[in-house]
Amino acid sequence: MPRTRLYSLDELDDIPGTKVFRALESRQAYHLHKFCMSLMSEDNRAAFRADERAYLDRYKMTEEQKQAVLARDLTKLIELGGNMYFLVKIASTDGWSAQKAVSSMSGMSAEEYAQMMKDGGRSPEGLRSKKDQN
Amino acid sequence: MARISAGIATSHVPAIGAAIDNGRTRDEYWAPVFEGYEFVKEWVKDNTPDVVILVYNDHASALMLDIVPTFALGFAEEFLPADEGWGRRPVPTVHNHLELAAHIAEQLVIDEFDITLINEMDVDHGLTVPLSLVFGQPEEWPCKVIPLAVNVTQFPTPSGERCWKLGEALRNAVKTFPEDLNVQVWGTGGMSHQLQGTRAGLINAEFDQRFIDLLAHEPEELKYITRIEYLRETGTEGIELIMWLIMRAALGYGVEEKHRFYRVPASNTAVGHVVYEARS
Numbered sequence: 001m002p003r004t005r006l007y008s009l010d011e012l013d014d015i016p017g018t019k020v021f022r023a024l025e026s027r028q029a030y031h032l033h034k035f036c037m038s039l040m041s042e043d044n045r046a047a048f049r050a051d052e053r054a055y056l057d058r059y060k061m062t063e064e065q066k067q068a069v070l071a072r073d074l075t076k077l078i079e080l081g082g083n084m085y086f087l088v089k090i091a092s093t094d095g096w097s098a099q100k101a102v103s104s105m106s107g108m109s110a111e112e113y114a115q116m117m118k119d120g121g122r123s124p125e126g127l128r129s130k131k132d133q134n
Numbered sequence: 135m136a137r138i139s140a141g142i143a144t145s146h147v148p149a150i151g152a153a154i155d156n157g158r159t160r161d162e163y164w165a166p167v168f169e170g171y172e173f174v175k176e177w178v179k180d181n182t183p184d185v186v187i188l189v190y191n192d193h194a195s196a197l198m199l200d201i202v203p204t205f206a207l208g209f210a211e212e213f214l215p216a217d218e219g220w221g222r223r224p225v226p227t228v229h230n231h232l233e234l235a236a237h238i239a240e241q242l243v244i245d246e247f248d249i250t251l252i253n254e255m256d257v258d259h260g261l262t263v264p265l266s267l268v269f270g271q272p273e274e275w276p277c278k279v280i281p282l283a284v285n286v287t288q289f290p291t292p293s294g295e296r297c298w299k300l301g302e303a304l305r306n307a308v309k310t311f312p313e314d315l316n317v318q319v320w321g322t323g324g325m326s327h328q329l330q331g332t333r334a335g336l337i338n339a340e341f342d343q344r345f346i347d348l349l350a351h352e353p354e355e356l357k358y359i360t361r362i363e364y365l366r367e368t369g370t371e372g373i374e375l376i377m378w379l380i381m382r383a384a385l386g387y388g389v390e391e392k393h394r395f396y397r398v399p400a401s402n403t404a405v406g407h408v409v410y411e412a413r414s
Contacts, residue, residue: 099401
């Protein structure tokens with residue numbers, strides 16, 4: 001049986017517009033993600049809303065991560081190690097839908113993105129591989 | 135003896151749960167999605183299992199921060215719906231079947247699956263949305279539920295092939311449980327979707343429909359799909375489809391497809407759903 005499941009993890013960097021969440025990112029974002037998961041209680045959401053900066057200072061996140069949370073810059077947060085399943089808790093705290101949160105990374109307005117989804121979503125054509133450009 | 139009688143696969147989009155909880159299932163946007171579940175809601179009335187082994191992924195609600203298990207079995211008496219940032223879903227508490235869960239936990243390790251046991255956790259939309267789609271809005275869920283959480287978030291995830299083998303091991307574990315129980319295995323998540331980056335919103339209907347075409351009778355075709363192929367073809371979150379393979383493998387060689395459904399979109403996601411009865 002060929003061991004077809006084996007491949008270089010470097011291939012994960014070959015997908016356009018995509019950052020794959022791996023072990024090192026998981027550690028890089030540990031304190032950011034600890035903050036995100038703290039938003040799973042109404043008391044903590046209220047404390048965050050009352051003074052976002054003071055609340056973020058309770059966590060050992062990098063200053064860059066804190067600034068990106070304050071700016072709600074999800075693209076930056078993913079660059080800094082974040083994963084959407086954690087980050088979406090910030091969006092939920094803000095009362096954003098998951099679709100609005102996701103659209104904020106897509107380079108489209110929330111309305112354009114919603115329409116694209118209604119029309120069948122984004123085609124994978126040309127977005128599978130940077131090197132193969134397919 | 136316990137037996138696996140049927141399997142269900144379904145997407146578990148959180149917005150679907152919100153639509154149910156907020157009474158919006160007849161809205162123009164949502165009605166075509168919920169129509170796809172009318173069959174299973176009727177079917178399950180005559181096919182209510184004693185226990186569902188519910189294969190899902192935790193979306194950073196109980197796992198993935200301090201502990202990142204590849205395969206984990208819920209091992210508490212009960213599980214509350216998680217507060218994922220907007221309060222707990224108004225759905226019943228999930229009750230476990232501890233004797234079967236303990237048997238599975240032991241048999242899986244004997245069968246070379248080094249499973250993690252979770253003695254306390256809340257369950258998120260990945261587990262509760264499928265229950266709502268199938269059972270509607272009852273006061274109590276009509277069966278016991280054994281949560282089986284799969285890491286599909288932090289790469290590398292388990293391979294499709296490994297998931298297939300876990301399904302086979304689950305089947306063997308259930309078959310050797312001495313009590314007469316009607317067990318279903320549900321595989322949840324998918325279909326194609328990507329929730330990050332400039333490729334967000336990716337949908338691959340061709341891949342999804344081929345997956346549904348082959349899953350019932352030619353699943354061998356699917357089990358060697360690599361992680362990178364799932365990522366390229368179905369998006370970073372589309373790899374949740376490996377959990378459908380666990381369900382299919384647990385049903386054994388022959389199945390009868392009772393229902394299939396596919397619809398784009400629900401929020402960011404392609405919705406897929408199948409109902410199989412075991413025939414072997």
